[in-house]
Amino acid sequence: MAPVGTRAVLLRAHAYGETSRILRFYTESFGLVSVMARGVRGRSGKGGMTLATFATGELTAYIQRNRDLQTMKDFACIRARSRLGSGVTRFAGASAVAELVVAHADQEPNLQLFGALERALDELEDLPDDRVVTASLAGAWTVVEALGFAPELDGCTRCGRPLADDEVGRFDLAAGGMLCAACGRDATGPRVGPIARAQLRGLLAGRSDPPVTHERRHLALLSDFVTFHVAQRPLKSFRFLGDLMPDEVEG
């Protein structure tokens, strides 16, 4: 069997035995791929292969369809993104984006998802500290959209009426989007006004500038949405990211 090459992002690495690792990649050509990387740990490891989590590189592997674990031949790192390991909030944001990809991606290639993942990690690597949380939210929402689950923000999910620019509605988790003020009167979802809605639109477009206000409420909405529609369970890394956020004064 001939090895194949693809651009890939390393999402997770687990030690296996004395000298090996099991690596989880999101790849451009094969979607989510797990590989056994033999002999990459320890002093006798294959010289200098950079296998940092969140790195992008050219993965060469023996890939057989219908197998869950493939065999790695080589990983040539193109971008290590070493800064993601040096700041806890950057790391939490990158972990959230990676956990989201692992939770739902499959072995079909998805170029939009690959692009969203790389862009999110690049932003988390490059942006100044005050934009890291917003970049994490934006990265996660663009991944959600690439997975096919974007929320409906412009029209009411119950009556179909477009929301007015200044209208305060509610977010209906099960319906996956907004309720207008009238339909939302008897609903229990979080109130979402025009500013939060505009910020959500910006996050879905991948914008982290300007930073969002009420980071915690944005994270809670994202986390609830992902739990309901994408992962069917709360993601640990969203909670980790929330633990790093300063408390907000309610108002």
Ligand SMILES: [Zn+2]
């Ligand atoms: Zn309505």
